[in-house]
Amino acid sequence: MSFSRGGKDLIWADYGPHYVKVRKVCNLELFSPKRLEALRPIREDEVTAMVESIFKHSSDPDNREKSILMRGYLGSVAFNNITRLTFGKRFVNSEGGMDEQGQEFKGIVSNGIKIGGKVFMAENIPWLRWFFAGENEILAKHEQRRDRLTKAIMAEHDLARAKTGGTQEHFIDALHTLQQKYDLSDDTIIGLLWDMITAGMDTTSISVEWAMAELVKNPRVQHKAQEELDRVIGTDRIMSETDFSKLPYLQSIAKEALRLHPPTPLMLPHKANSNVKLGGYDVPKGAIVHVNVWAIARDPTIWKDPEEFRPERFFEEDVDVKGHDYRLLPFGAGRRVCPGAQLAINLVTSMLGHLLHHFEWTPPAGVKPEEVDLTENPGMVTYMRTPLQAVPTPRLPNNLYKRVPV
Numbered sequence: 001m002s003f004s005r006g007g008k009d010l011i012w013a014d015y016g017p018h019y020v021k022v023r024k025v026c027n028l029e030l031f032s033p034k035r036l037e038a039l040r041p042i043r044e045d046e047v048t049a050m051v052e053s054i055f056k057h058s059s060d061p062d063n064r065e066k067s068i069l070m071r072g073y074l075g076s077v078a079f080n081n082i083t084r085l086t087f088g089k090r091f092v093n094s095e096g097g098m099d100e101q102g103q104e105f106k107g108i109v110s111n112g113i114k115i116g117g118k119v120f121m122a123e124n125i126p127w128l129r130w131f132f133a134g135e136n137e138i139l140a141k142h143e144q145r146r147d148r149l150t151k152a153i154m155a156e157h158d159l160a161r162a163k164t165g166g167t168q169e170h171f172i173d174a175l176h177t178l179q180q181k182y183d184l185s186d187d188t189i190i191g192l193l194w195d196m197i198t199a200g201m202d203t204t205s206i207s208v209e210w211a212m213a214e215l216v217k218n219p220r221v222q223h224k225a226q227e228e229l230d231r232v233i234g235t236d237r238i239m240s241e242t243d244f245s246k247l248p249y250l251q252s253i254a255k256e257a258l259r260l261h262p263p264t265p266l267m268l269p270h271k272a273n274s275n276v277k278l279g280g281y282d283v284p285k286g287a288i289v290h291v292n293v294w295a296i297a298r299d300p301t302i303w304k305d306p307e308e309f310r311p312e313r314f315f316e317e318d319v320d321v322k323g324h325d326y327r328l329l330p331f332g333a334g335r336r337v338c339p340g341a342q343l344a345i346n347l348v349t350s351m352l353g354h355l356l357h358h359f360e361w362t363p364p365a366g367v368k369p370e371e372v373d374l375t376e377n378p379g380m381v382t383y384m385r386t387p388l389q390a391v392p393t394p395r396l397p398n399n400l401y402k403r404v405p406v
């Protein structure tokens with residue numbers, strides 16, 4: 001049995017030799033442990049920039065004890081991280097502003113998501129296809145706009161690299177170097193870079209927003225994580241990804257948030273490329289299949305008190321989160337498993353660790369922890385319906401709130 005992706009935007013939509021090749025580039029080259037480590041300073045720079053910016057805001061006497069809208073801060077980290085990882089370029093500055101190229105970039109990302117949603121509807125609801133008949137033309141225009149910008153950024157990047165003799169760590173450099181070895185066309189390279197951006201941006205910031213909402217709602221869990229951070233890191237230095245192995249409770253919080261709030265609750269659509277029998281059902285060739293990982297992760301026959309946010313459950317039984325244990329599949333499983341899973345886990349854990357070590361988080365004035373609204377906004381990607389608002393209170397010495405640039 002094998003599945004291919006039903007969708008137009010993913011360049012490896014059909015499971016064939018092209019997909020195998022591109023996937024090899026992802027698994028062996030782009031997401032190798034060596035590159036993940038080489039790009040760590042970028043992640044740490046972005047996370048500490050977020051901490052500095054929250055600190056600045058909350059230290060302003062006018063903002064004291066006022067809540068902040070978390071989504072903007074988390075979104076900037078995810079956005080900058082992914083654009084630096086792919087193109088080696090940071091678009092959002094420390095004041096939250098963006099230049100013209102950045103605005104165009106963001107516009108293309110949200111347009112791509114909109115078009116992707118429509119293509120998805122048309123594929124899943126055949127009688128609605130007439131309604132999306134003009135989408136092919138819109139998609140072609142979108143791709144032209146995307147390619148124009150990408151080529152401009154690539155040219156700038158090449159120029160800068162020629163001047164400075166920069167490194168080969170970013171995806172764009174790696175793909176240029178590997179172009180011949182794997183026989184990659186320019187279209188494939190552009191498609192790959194954009195798949196990373198669409199797949200890796202919102203998913204990461206959404207995961208942290210849900211986790212933070214659970215931590216504001218559950219002060220017991222928040223304080224236990226802060227005790228662990230204080231014990232392992234102390235209060236005279238900041239956390240680094242290299243500390244993760246000594247922070248099992250923090251890691252369990254990230255896992256528990258991904259269990260209760262998988263950002264893609266139905267994973268990505270799969271298409272059966274042969275007739276198969278699955279769990280007693282006949283799945284005909286060409287059928288679109290969704291796996292409801294949200295429901296599996298809340299199944300009371302598998303999980304004890306499934307609705308409860310209780311990271312301790314992973315101390316009682318260690319459950320893999322990267323596709324090897326079918327009870328917990330926020331990143332999917334098998335050949336199509338998310339290639340960015342480890343990168344995502346590192347970034348989510350790092351954002352959570354810094355937010356918890358640097359600040360105490362409470363609900364806005366007049367809201368009790370148990371009243372934090374955890375309603376979901378249904379969709380391919382699940383956002384919180386009410387964006388999280390929370391009050392940050394610094395808990396470390398002032399000198400530890402400085403960004404640590406690369």
Ligand code: HEM
Pocket residue numbers: 005010023082195196197199200201203204207262263264267268269270329330331332333334335336337338339340341343344345348
């Ligand atoms: C918490 C964050 C993330 C979650 C929950 C997540 C989840 C997923 C899921 C469920 C799939 C589909 C798996 C399947 O169909 O079996 C997927 C695919 C994918 N993800 Fe992620 N992802 C995250 C972050 C990232 C990041 C940071 C990147 C890259 C920078 C990334 C790149 C991709 C790509 C390229 C695919 C398509 C793979 C293919 O079709 O073969 N993801 N992701």
